[in-house]
Amino acid sequence: MVNLLKNEWMKIFKRPGTYVMIAILIVITALVGILSKYQEQDFKADPNWEQTLRQENLALEKQMEQTKMDFKKEIAINEYRIKHHIPPKEKYHVWSFVKDTSQLIILAGLFTIIISAGIVASEFNWGTIKLLLIRPINRSKILASKYLTILLFALLMLGILFVFSAILGAILFGMPDKAVPYLNYYNGQVTEQNIVVHLLIYYGLSSIDTIMLATMAFMISSVFRNSSLAIGLSIFLLFTGATFTTLLAMKFSWAKYILFANTNLSLYFEGTPMLEGMTMSFSIIMLLIYFAIFQFLAFFIFKKRDVAA
């Protein structure tokens, strides 16, 4: 298996396109960094921040009574800050930047999908699939090695994004004066979390839809042997899926069964779910079902296929 992974890795990294992708990711992160630095304002700490927060809470409570909107989270966090002397505003620092660049995960996702869409289909296009499948290794193993390679590639892209952002952020914006914890609100409780741990979890959760779409692209690639279809459909859904699902969710309750209603697990930690009645475990089960369907189709058809390319 290790040998198969080495092979796939070699086939990805001996093509110049891969380095172009990594370069684009780094250049865009750098641009975001430079832009943020340019717009950075002089930071002035508010000496009366506790006063401000109290006023804000009063206003929020009033609003909650009038509009029935849910501000429990904001109020709880504000109260926690007052109690434990954690000012809300701080200087823009490395971790704020890393959090901002998490927006670029979609770019990492895009590149992962491109690789994923090609990893099976290209072998058919190149005609190399014939020589690949007449080795004493069964087809499932070959396909599994290709899927694992996709996951490793996604991890690499996210790793590059995270590490590069952290380095660039540290250079441009400096480290925070003291370790500021992230305040997490879950089930009515406010807890402190190490900021780096929080960011890693945040990156992980934000990549779920990327991973799911890469899996879908992989499935299309292996079922239809067509990388353009796989790239096109997956990227289209990557950019529009969430929006469409939100629109549908406003009208229909079955929208909760759509893949994209379930990919944003962070909603369960720090927000409200897309539809009433959805829970973390519901979403995880839905994700697992989608994942299983994609993998089943990919493996079943790849194993049975007559190779006549």
Next chain:
Amino acid sequence: METIVELKNVTKVIKGRTIIDNISFQVNKGEVFGFLGPNGAGKTTTIRMIVGLMGITSGDITIGGASIKTQFEDAVGHVGAIVENPEMYKFLTGYQNLVHYARMSKGITKEKITETIELVGLTERINDKVKTYSLGMRQRLGLAQCLLHDPAVLILDEPTNGLDPAGIREIRDYVRLLAREKNMAVIVSSHLLSEMEMMCDRIGIIQNGRLIDVQHMKEFVHNTEVTYELEVVPSESALSLIKTNYPNVRANLSRNGISVELPKEEIPNLVKTFVANEIQIFGIKEVAKTLEDRFLEVTAEKGAAQHG
């Protein structure tokens, strides 16, 4: 002789159409088996089934005793193959391509790779990207790829396609060498008859998905009476002389004179008769039937028998 590859009543149906119809044959160690047939007869489909690229509708194929259906890994471990063109990863070097395939079989050492590269004569260019290779070099790299794990069976589908005469000759010499020295069984497919004649020990002829004949090459080509071509003037009177002297022999006028099917011993007598009758003789030539003639004969006969 030890059988290494065996096809038993192999049938392939695709979308209701029978592509391969009940084919059975064996290939022994150390022999070159030619698989001959016109385009679209089912050569490539059969080869794809042997190496497990295509499923088998009914029947079974065993390689070294292992079924390609149920013991794929064991069976295909005995095989090295080029199916159609030897497509390689063009963005990798020749060496990287070989490393890629070497990683997929057990126990191939670096020395073995180097040795194989030397065998196919690619040592100088092995670190260049495959996209810079000529077709002949790709073909040789393809050969290296299937020899890496010392297979017991070598399968080459149209190995000489698109090669120049020197390249064709090179491949032919390799194939004969491997069968003789390494006791490999080689299965070669082609629609080029002259190629097969020089390369193979036995041939199977396939037409419309049916195996219509398996014969030893020598028998296949020479098992018929020899035809002589006589360059004589005047040919008309010579022909009537033959007909009176040998009433049971087939003889007719040909482009250069007369062609006649006679046993060798009768030729001197015939010459005497011609001389006595003042017929001028410019030449007598033995015309061996080529594989091509035989092939057309066989496919026409069997085709007619099957359809008629």
